[in-house]
Amino acid sequence: MSSKTYEGDRIDITFDGRKCIHSRACVLTLPQVFRANTRGAWIHPNAAESEEIAALAHTCPSGAITYKRKDGIPDEAPAEVNTIHVRENGPYVVRADIKIKGESVGQRATLCRCGESQKKPYCDGAHVQAAFVATGELASKPSEPLAECGGPLAVTPMKDGPLKVEGNLEICCGSGRTIVR
Template sequence: MAKTYKGEAIEIGFEMNRCIHARNCFLKLPQVFDPAKRPWVSPDAAPAEEIAAMIRTCPSGALTFRRLQSQADETAPGINRAAVLENGPNAFHGNLVVGGERLTRATMCRCGQTKNPPFCDYSHVEAKFAATGEPAATGKDAPGDDAGEVLEIIGHENGPLEARGSLEITSGTGHRLHRGTRAFLCRCGQSRNKPFCDGSHKTAGFEVPQS
């Protein structure tokens, strides 16, 4: 359940168990987001548009916003994207549906250690997960950039994460790796073909509920 901080022009939501501590908020707007203070969010300490622009850069979607004096709420980008982060999760940005919930940003675990599946909870750091954010391109470039199409993300029981819908998968620096309408992504941390599933979850005895 997200905690909310309401100001005069903007309401900020924060869901702690989805935060991956990217620190975009503090580094860009420390007067608004300061973990050393209580409350740590001050929604009136900067113009609402600056706050909204910063929140749009939060990769995990832990921070959200609602404009109170205009209709300029967050919208999904034209093309659904999953960026493979170095030694970390897959960062999705698009018209997402996860467990029936509509989202625009979410980071999905690929180390197999999260306690909040299918979302990343920063467990990859403690687990010392190592996986490149610059894997080789698959060479597959099927149509997959239909603007506005819904991307459903399904965590299969004891198995991979399925992305069903138009999707472009990129490296952490933005190079295209794959484009299509269906992808199975490793979330056990054991695949030899990361970020894609190669069936290693079966031999690894990976256990995770449907999500």
């Protein structure tokens, strides 16, 4: 499954199955909107207020859920501070104006860290079956505050799995502590 848009009266919701890591934030937070394990449409944009849906979309770590408001209120803005959070035994969680191979892919993404994903550069949860073990609490390195904290973040997948990341960036451990800028 790739991307599909579900139209509502006040807000449209787009779900991109290529990016989804099944964190279940959507079905647990707004089960009246995101109805798992049902036949037919599983996303119902009219079942909650636009503000609730927008807030939920901002918590989707993978960026699989995005929205387009119809009430004149702006859609999700790029992060003021570009960050990559290194998750314990898991993926990189990115918040920025992300461009992968030059293509804009949104404001949020979870990227493969274990090398086993079949959806590279995106995480597909393969780290669990691969029994991937790597700390998310790396040692901090001395670094100066960034002059500019936002802007585009270019991600280029390299041969055999590494990711080349270019742009203003803070790398943070899973708990949020800054590792390096």
